[in-house]
Amino acid sequence: MVATPSPDQNRLGLLARFLGVGDTAFAIEFGTGIDPVLNARVHRAAALIREAAFPGVVETVPSFRSLLVHYDPLATGATALQEAMAGLDLGEAVASAPERVWVIPTLYGGEAGPDLDEVARATGLSPAEVVALHAGTLFRVYVQGFLPGFAYLGVLPPELELPRLTTPRVRVPAGSVAIAQSMSGVYPVESPGGWRLIGNTPLRFFNHETTPPTLFAPGDGVRFRPVEADEHAAIRAAVARGDYAPEQEAGR
Amino acid sequence: MSARLLVTQPGPQTTVQDLGRVGAQAYGVPVCGALDMVALRLANALVGNAPGAAALECRLIGPAFTVEGGPVRLALTGAEATIEITRGDETRSYPAWRAIDVPEGAGVRIGALRGSGAAVLAVAGGLDVPLVLNSRATDLKGGFGGLDGRALKAGDRLPIGAGALGGPCLELPRPPSLAFDGVLRVVPGPQDDAFTQEGMASFLGTAYRVSREADRMGIRLEGAPLAFRTSADITSDGIATGAIQVPGSGLPIVLLADHQTVGGYAKIATVISADLPRAGRLTPGAQLRFRAVSVPEAEEARRALEREITALVASLTPVRAAAEIDLAALYAANLISGVVTACDPE
Numbered sequence: 001m002v003a004t005p006s007p008d009q010n011r012l013g014l015l016a017r018f019l020g021v022g023d024t025a026f027a028i029e030f031g032t033g034i035d036p037v038l039n040a041r042v043h044r045a046a047a048l049i050r051e052a053a054f055p056g057v058v059e060t061v062p063s064f065r066s067l068l069v070h071y072d073p074l075a076t077g078a079t080a081l082q083e084a085m086a087g088l089d090l091g092e093a094v095a096s097a098p099e100r101v102w103v104i105p106t107l108y109g110g111e112a113g114p115d116l117d118e119v120a121r122a123t124g125l126s127p128a129e130v131v132a133l134h135a136g137t138l139f140r141v142y143v144q145g146f147l148p149g150f151a152y153l154g155v156l157p158p159e160l161e162l163p164r165l166t167t168p169r170v171r172v173p174a175g176s177v178a179i180a181q182s183m184s185g186v187y188p189v190e191s192p193g194g195w196r197l198i199g200n201t202p203l204r205f206f207n208h209e210t211t212p213p214t215l216f217a218p219g220d221g222v223r224f225r226p227v228e229a230d231e232h233a234a235i236r237a238a239v240a241r242g243d244y245a246p247e248q249e250a251g252r
Numbered sequence: 253m254s255a256r257l258l259v260t261q262p263g264p265q266t267t268v269q270d271l272g273r274v275g276a277q278a279y280g281v282p283v284c285g286a287l288d289m290v291a292l293r294l295a296n297a298l299v300g301n302a303p304g305a306a307a308l309e310c311r312l313i314g315p316a317f318t319v320e321g322g323p324v325r326l327a328l329t330g331a332e333a334t335i336e337i338t339r340g341d342e343t344r345s346y347p348a349w350r351a352i353d354v355p356e357g358a359g360v361r362i363g364a365l366r367g368s369g370a371a372v373l374a375v376a377g378g379l380d381v382p383l384v385l386n387s388r389a390t391d392l393k394g395g396f397g398g399l400d401g402r403a404l405k406a407g408d409r410l411p412i413g414a415g416a417l418g419g420p421c422l423e424l425p426r427p428p429s430l431a432f433d434g435v436l437r438v439v440p441g442p443q444d445d446a447f448t449q450e451g452m453a454s455f456l457g458t459a460y461r462v463s464r465e466a467d468r469m470g471i472r473l474e475g476a477p478l479a480f481r482t483s484a485d486i487t488s489d490g491i492a493t494g495a496i497q498v499p500g501s502g503l504p505i506v507l508l509a510d511h512q513t514v515g516g517y518a519k520i521a522t523v524i525s526a527d528l529p530r531a532g533r534l535t536p537g538a539q540l541r542f543r544a545v546s547v548p549e550a551e552e553a554r555r556a557l558e559r560e561i562t563a564l565v566a567s568l569t570p571v572r573a574a575a576e577i578d579l580a581a582l583y584a585a586n587l588i589s590g591v592v593t594a595c596d597p598e
Contacts, residue, residue: 019442022522023550025492027442033487046278061490063514068490070277073551074558143488145280145514148394152488155471184304189395206280208384208396214279 012045013086023073024058026082029066034154034182040063040094041141043218048088054081062218063143064152098140098221102188103247104201106135106177106224107232112200113177119196122162125216129228133157134177134198138186139222144214149188149206151216156182166195175200177224184224199224202236203246215246223249255322255356257375257410263315265468268379268398269372269509270411271304273387277513278497283493284389284397287370287468287511287532290428290561291330295374298327298351298422300415305378305386308404312535314362315586319354324375325417328350328362330533331371331430336361350423350571351376367383367430368533369466377415392510394470413561420570434459436506436531438521438542439498443486446518449497450459451478455520455542459530460504462538468510471534477502478520488516494523494531496542509548524550526557 008014012028019027028045031038042062049060049069056076061068071081108131109116120127139153143197146152156179164180169192172178176187177197187193190203201224205215216222227235238244271292274287286292286309293303301307308315314333320427328335328348335346338359346352348371354360365371380390382398390398412594460475484500491497495507506523508531523531524545525559534540545553 020439020522020547021442021490021492021519022439022524023547023554024494024525025522026547027489029442029489059275059277061513063489064487066487066489068492070274070492074555076552078547081453085495143514144278145488145490146512148276148282148391150280191393206394208281208394210281211385213276213281213385218278247410 007189010090010092011086012088012090012172015041015090016045018082021068022079023078025068025070026078027068029065031065034064034142036140037094039140040096040219041090042067042250044090045088046218049085050089052088054084056081061145061189063145098138098219101138101221101223101249102216103249104177104203104222104224105227105231105235105247106199107229108134108177108199108203108226112232113198115196116198119162119179119198121158121161130160130198133160134179134184135224136224137223141216141218141220141222142183144216144218148189148208149192149214150185151205151214151222153184153222154182156184162196164194165196168192172197173200175202177201200232202232202239203244204239254377254380254414255324255412256320256587257324257412258320259318259404259406259408259410260359261314261315261316261361262404262406262408263310263313265311266315266404267309267390267392268381269309269389270306270387272328272509273385273389273391273397276385277490280513281385281394282510282513283389284391284468285387286372287509288330288368288372288529288556290529291368291370291372292374294349294424294564295329295372296378297568298329298349298424299325299374299376300419301374301376301378305374305413306381307372307374307379308595310362310365312369313364314371314373316359316361317410318359320409321356323353323417324373325351325353325415325421326360326373328371328373329424329427331365331368333365333371334363336363345477349427351421353417353421369535370500370532375415376417377413380411380413383454419535422568423571424564425512425567425569425589427479428560430533431565432530432533432538434483434539435541436527437524437545437550437553439524439547440521440544441519442489443518444520446480446482446484446486447520448479448481451480451502451518454478455504456544459539459541461537462540466534466536468508468509470505470507471531473504473506475503478504480518484517486516486518488514491515491519492522494525494528495519496521496523508532524553525548526553
């Protein structure tokens with residue numbers, strides 16, 4: 001006998017659990033760990049909640065496997081919101097191919113990527129192989145956060161997975177292309193940081209004067225393109241003049 | 253030309269803040285805003301502003317500034333402090349929790365804060381810095397919002413929005429008590445299951461002390477380290493203001509207004525929103541305990557705080573027995589000198 005799919009099987013209430021986060025937020029948790037299907041459900045739930053415009057919902061914050069819903073306790077309550085959200089039909093939220101893929105020009109190694117040689121040593125690869133693996137990966141924007149404009153890009157080829165630095169740097173330059181565990185990312189502004197720096201891009205990822213303020217949107221694809229120092233410098237100058245349009249490759 | 257404040261002494265960390273920047277956390281933009289929202293709302297009410305008008309948040313010691321381009325009405329709330337107004341060679345002192353009219357050219361100096369580490373100074377008309385992503389709050393880490401995304405420094409000029417200075421100066425007859433009873437209420441979770449039973453018992457059963465590492469992002473606590481059942485590391489998820497995250501050291505950190513939007517440390521509990529202003533007032537050395545409540549209890553506590561704020565705003569009255577003299581006209585006629593304010597009770 002073939003099981004008939006229940007019409008309820010894609011209901012949010014069956015796919016996730018609610019976790020209390022004080023009296024102004026709750027989490028909708030779809031599972032543990034980093035997984036493209038879980039992340040797709042998170043972003044799908046965020047979109048449905050935005051469309052439904054539940055009274056009292058302030059905003060939502062998607063992360064790898066969980067959606068944080070901020071609400072106004074003077075306008076609504078967690079119980080009522082969770083009951084309403086449990087009935088949302090997520091449909092077949094799957095990680096489909098990205099609609100657009102950003103191309104990030106990157107100068108690898110040297111002063112731009114001071115950890116490249118150490119990453120190569122720790123992984124038993126040559127620096128050129130590390131660059132080829134990193135630049136050969138189609139990354140997805142899983143989460144934006146930590147810093148305005150910082151995107152957690154996954155997933156890194158398993159050969160490049162390394163823990164974070166034991167002693168974080170006090171100062172990581174803006175534009176540093178970095179890796180840690182199964183993720184890559186670019187530091188949008190100078191900040192402290194414990195990821196391993198393998199390159200640098202002149203692109204800007206956050207502008208508080210634009211809406212939305214970030215270059216990337218959830219689910220976007222990202223590919224890193226190796227460039228030489230002269231092209232890096234030319235793009236940096238164009239970005240500073242405000243006449244560099246970030247490259248995209250055709251998505252699906 | 254509208255009035256401005258020319259900063260002569262900035263204080264240790266004086267920033268422009270409002271009710272916070274909501275709506276862009278999904279892009280990694282922190283909320284920021286005043287640590288003590290009750291103080292912000294009362295200060296704005298005292299000078300006739302909307303509740304969320306941008307004001308100055310002062311930490312530990314207030315700033316000193318000169319009023320330029322016209323008179324201003326201001327009010328300090330959230331802490332006890334002496335406000336000195338100097339005009340010519342005469343200086344008068346005023347307390348917090350009341351509006352004060354300050355004529356053009358006068359100097360204002362706010363002394364050390366008592367009872368809280370975070371006071372709010374509101375100015376009628378609000379601070380007219382540009383809106384960034386729908387808020388005027390300073391994001392110190394992001395370097396935007398407020399005045400050039402940073403704390404005030406000497407020489408800054410703060411523009412003030414158009415505001416009516418008409419009517420008597422108001423005061424709050426019974427200011428809220430700043431005495432801290434030593435308890436912050438929390439809702440356990442979302443990662444309380446990352447801790448052992450003993451860890452949870454230590455968290456709710458022992459006293460913690462505010463360390464010297466206490467700023468607008470958060471307060472590191474000293475006390476019994478909490479034992480993990482699993483580990484401090486989780487798959488990064490969203491953070492609410494008041495979340496208490498516990499890194500590998502086992503020592504809790506209460507996250508405040510400037511906290512990052514997502515983080516990878518287990519969060520044992522969340523300080524309820526009604527107690528966040530109290531958390532924002534804490535200074536290093538303060539002792540505290542946590543008490544667990546349910547989400548419905550926390551929501552009710554927030555509604556109760558809201559009723560309290562509404563009652564406080566309704567209780568504002570003109571500063572007692574103000575001499576009803578049209579000092580503005582007298583100043584204009586240059587008939588008197590040395591008198592500082594039209595609503596001076598003396």
